[in-house]
Amino acid sequence: MTKAVLGIIGGSGLYDLPGLEEAEWRDVASPWGTPSDQLRFGRIGETQIVFLPRHGRGHRLSPSGIDYRANIDALKRAGVTDLISVSAVGSLKQELFPGDFIIVDQFIDKTVARVSSFFGNGCVAHVSLAHPVAPKLVERIRMAAVAEAIDHHVGGTYVCMEGPQFSSAAESHLHRSWGADVIGMTNMPEAKLAREAEISYATIAMVTDYDGWHPNHDAVTVDQVIAVLNDNRDKAQRLVARLARDFPAEHEPCPIGSDRALDHAIMTAPAARDPILLAKLDAIAGRVL
Numbered sequence: 292m293t294k295a296v297l298g299i300i301g302g303s304g305l306y307d308l309p310g311l312e313e314a315e316w317r318d319v320a321s322p323w324g325t326p327s328d329q330l331r332f333g334r335i336g337e338t339q340i341v342f343l344p345r346h347g348r349g350h351r352l353s354p355s356g357i358d359y360r361a362n363i364d365a366l367k368r369a370g371v372t373d374l375i376s377v378s379a380v381g382s383l384k385q386e387l388f389p390g391d392f393i394i395v396d397q398f399i400d401k402t403v404a405r406v407s408s409f410f411g412n413g414c415v416a417h418v419s420l421a422h423p424v425a426p427k428l429v430e431r432i433r434m435a436a437v438a439e440a441i442d443h444h445v446g447g448t449y450v451c452m453e454g455p456q457f458s459s460a461a462e463s464h465l466h467r468s469w470g471a472d473v474i475g476m477t478n479m480p481e482a483k484l485a486r487e488a489e490i491s492y493a494t495i496a497m498v499t500d501y502d503g504w505h506p507n508h509d510a511v512t513v514d515q516v517i518a519v520l521n522d523n524r525d526k527a528q529r530l531v532a533r534l535a536r537d538f539p540a541e542h543e544p545c546p547i548g549s550d551r552a553l554d555h556a557i558m559t560a561p562a563a564r565d566p567i568l569l570a571k572l573d574a575i576a577g578r579v580l
């Protein structure tokens with residue numbers, strides 16, 4: 292049995308977690324780089340929590356400037372077994388209104404300027420990403436939303452764009468034609484790296500705008516995003532607090548194996564592995580190396 296530690300990555304507008312007891316900011320060093328900020332350790336009820344503001348306190352970091360590997364590695368070193376991303380998104384569907392919460396279950400990665408793996412020459416690995424989100428976490432978020440009477444949608448595809456500019460109207464229509472539900476700039480490669488780190492991952496997406504496609508709504512602006520985030524902060528915090536309070540003490544084994552993703556993933560023969568890379572992989576892949 293593994294003790295559950297619930298990680299929360301706070302996106303735009305969520306730079307701390309009020310209600311965290313015995314809370315303390317602590318540095319966690321990573322051989323992969325510099326995490327977005329110190330990690331905030333604490334507990335809600337009996338659940339151990341580690342919170343990280345994705346853009347750093349004060350929103351210093353742009354989506355392309357975040358060191359996603361350092362963040363996931365630091366969270367792994369902090370013992371995180373289950374990770375919830377809270378993210379602002381644009382809606383690509385009429386019926387997903389600003390203010391709605393979507394429990395995303397698929398991603399389309401359109402990013403072009405980010406390192407998206409811990410592995411590489413000297414230790415090659417291929418994990419499955421067919422199901423990037425852990426179903427037990429989706430169910431726990433759903434139950435928390437029901438308990439808090441928060442409107443939500445279960446399932447949805449998140450397009451991750453590079454940014455930082457928002458989409459053109461033509462791109463927005465293209466993403467809609469793909470059948471995608473929401474768009475943001477941060478969940479990739481975060482979700483890929485969480486899978487490589489064998490951390491179960493799920494996203495609570497908060498719709499803030501209709502991106503650039505809706506004939507009756509202005510194209511997205513930061514002012515619009517901030518206004519909706521401010522209106523919904525209380526709901527998001529209640530949702531996370533309820534999820535945390537009701538979280539099991541032991542990590543629940545993931546039915547799709549997100550917590551054992553490296554069991555059959557590493558291709559490189561032991562004798563051909565690069566010792567320098569292996570040393571950096573101690574937290575991420577120590578279980579199988």
Ligand SMILES: CSC[C@H]1O[C@H](OP(=O)(O)O)[C@H](O)[C@@H]1O
Pocket residue numbers: 301302303304345346354377378379380475476477478513516
């Ligand atoms: C402030 S709008 C664009 C910004 O908001 C989202 O961030 P996060 O996913 O961290 O909530 C989006 O991905 C962009 O980074």
Ligand SMILES: Nc1ncnc2[nH]cnc12
Pocket residue numbers: 379380381382452457458474475476499500501502503511516
């Ligand atoms: N329309 C949008 N596009 C990309 N990221 C977003 N974050 C919030 N709204 C967004």
